[in-house]
Amino acid sequence: MARLTRDAIIAIVLLLVCGTLYWATFDIREPNYGQLKPSTWPRVVLTALAFLSVLYLIQSIRKGPALKDEYDTYDSGTANQPGFMGWLVHWRNPIWCFVLFFLYLVTLPYLGSLIGGLAFVFTLMGVLGGWRPRTLAVHAAVALITVGGMWTIFTYGLGVILPPGEIFSVM
Numbered sequence: 001m002a003r004l005t006r007d008a009i010i011a012i013v014l015l016l017v018c019g020t021l022y023w024a025t026f027d028i029r030e031p032n033y034g035q036l037k038p039s040t041w042p043r044v045v046l047t048a049l050a051f052l053s054v055l056y057l058i059q060s061i062r063k064g065p066a067l068k069d070e071y072d073t074y075d076s077g078t079a080n081q082p083g084f085m086g087w088l089v090h091w092r093n094p095i096w097c098f099v100l101f102f103l104y105l106v107t108l109p110y111l112g113s114l115i116g117g118l119a120f121v122f123t124l125m126g127v128l129g130g131w132r133p134r135t136l137a138v139h140a141a142v143a144l145i146t147v148g149g150m151w152t153i154f155t156y157g158l159g160v161i162l163p164p165g166e167i168f169s170v171m
Contacts (some may be wrong), residue, residue, distance in 0.1 A: 112165020
């Protein structure tokens with residue numbers, strides 16, 4: 001029998017979490033009017049997450065255990081640098097994500113969800129993926145398609161009122 005890797009254990013934990021949350025959707029109160037049940041969307045999302053977790057489990061079992069511990073090495077030129085700077089270099093990407101998301105939340109009342117979301121995704125992709133001209137075009141396309149698409153779906157398809165910000169509230 002193959003030894004379970006960390007990825008396989010994480011996939012199993014994700015499947016258990018999905019099962020627990022899916023079970024919890026049966027406790028969601030159903031209203032008396034004939035609309036879509038409130039538990040429908042959580043179940044759809046949890047089903048998709050469970051499917052992806054099963055794929056993750058299959059991949060991790062096929063891959064097998066790694067020859068070296070790939071999680072304990074730094075991905076930059078300052079590998080194994082001790083102290084605070086080593087910690088900062090190792091965790092720089094998550095730190096950037098949290099800082100930029102905080103700035104997105106702070107500017108949300110002013111920029112709104114559409115402009116703020118576009119700026120957040122574009123800037124984060126630039127910070128993590130580089131600022132070369134070719135990648136900037138890809139970052140802009142991804143930001144427009146994902147944020148613009150989700151904004152369109154929520155605003156026009158689902159009728160959700162998203163924060164317009166100061167720019168759109170003037171118009």
